[in-house]
Amino acid sequence: MNGGMPKPTIKDVALEAGVSLGTASRVINRFSDVNVEMRLRVERAIRKLGYTPDAVAQSMRSRSTRTIGILIRDFSSPAFVSFATVVQSLLYREGYVPLLAGYADEPRRELEILSAFAQRRIDGLIVTTSSDSDARLADTRRKLAVPTILFDRDPDGEQDTIAVDHRSGIQQVMTYLLKLGHRRVALLTGAHHVRPARERIEAFIKAHHDAGLVLDPMLLRTGSFTAEFAEQQSVDLLALPNRPTAIIAGGVNMLPGVLLAIRAAGLSIPKDISVVSSTNPELCELFMPTVTELRVDYGAMGVEASQLMLGRVQGTIKGPPRILRFDTTLIERESCAPPHV
Structure with a gap:
């Protein structure tokens, strides 16, 4: 009417x-x-x-709003978009409305969004938190008192977790690059307080140790997963007197920054420098030369996360927290070659 x-x-x-x-x-x-x-x-x-x-009246009667909060760093990455699209589709099919939000690497914004989710009385939460060690964030999530899935973060013993094996991924890349003859490999990745960066860093250091190489600390650049950070650090690396012969973009948003820095330096891939990227299939396949990639099936992660969340909120999955692990696959393309001497 x-x-x-x-x-x-x-x-x-x-x-x-x-x-x-x-x-x-x-x-x-x-x-x-x-x-x-x-x-x-x-x-x-x-x-x-x-x-x-009346949704409010219905939720008061049923104690359910049929909404699921999905909180990740940002939606600029095709990998995260793939994950969120699958989750949204599967939840919606079961009568749940996803509430999607990004906190742009700002813990304060993450706290504010969690508070907003609490006011809306969400039934469940899928979250990629900005820090595994921030007690305020953990306490805020706990107070929601809803089924929660930690997306690629450290298991906390209380919530379900879906996690990528980044350690194995870096091991694969380093084995590949070392066989090509590279000895000065740079890794760009996020800050140590989040699991993906921490696993990559530890695997990177171990690979050098296992190969009997002394790691030049100038080649390990950590702090953010953004393209801007990757570009800034790559510019600095490429200006070194003894620059790296290969760069690993250890984050799903970092490849554009690396490529911009290489172009600005007037270098050629893979003649002057080799490049490996974390999951970014569209750019890796479209860029010329095509870029070697550590691929994670974020669509499959979305399916598993959706099924687990629905099981929890509908009561068909009970018991202790589950940890679902996903492998990385090295896809060799044209961006890597033996170092040019």
Whole structure:
């Protein structure tokens, strides 16, 4: 209804359909034990009147808002977009509305979004927190008191976790580059307080140790996963008197920054420098030469995360926290070659 007329109520629906208020309520709230004819009559009345349920009232009765919060660093990465798109589709199919938000590497914003989720009484949370060690963030998540999945962060013993094996990924890359003859390899990645960066750093250091190489600390650049950080650090690396012969972009958003710095330096890939990227399939495949990539199937992660979350909120999955691990696959392309001497 419009034009200033009162919003139709469930009583109006029941009257229009010629059924009891209880029957109308059971159809609207998706109870299955309703006669098919009665259900069709109520649904026709709903369409005719333009009735929409009061979501707040429904959530107070059912103690469920049928909303799932999804909080990640940002949505600029195709990898994260792939994950979120799959999750959104699968949750929506089951009658849940995802609330997507990004905190742009700002812990304060992350706290504010978690508070907003709490006010909206979400039923579950999937989160890539900005810090594994921030007690305020952990406490805020805990106070939500809803099923929570930590996305590629350290298991906390309380919540479910889906995690990528970044350590194995760096091991694969270093083995590949060392076989090509590289001895000065640079790694760009995020800050040590988040699991993906920490695993990459530890694997990078171990690979040098296992190969009997002394790691030049100038070749390990940590602090952020952004393209801007990657560009700034790559410019600095390429200006060194003894510059690296290969660069690993250890973050899903970092490759554009690395490529910009290499172009600005007037260098050629892979003749002057080799490049390996974390998951960024579109850019890795479209850039010429194509870029060797550490691929993670973020779509598959989205499927597993959705199924786990639905199981938790619907009560079909119970018991202790689960940890789901996902492998990385090295896809060799044209951006790596033996170092030019």
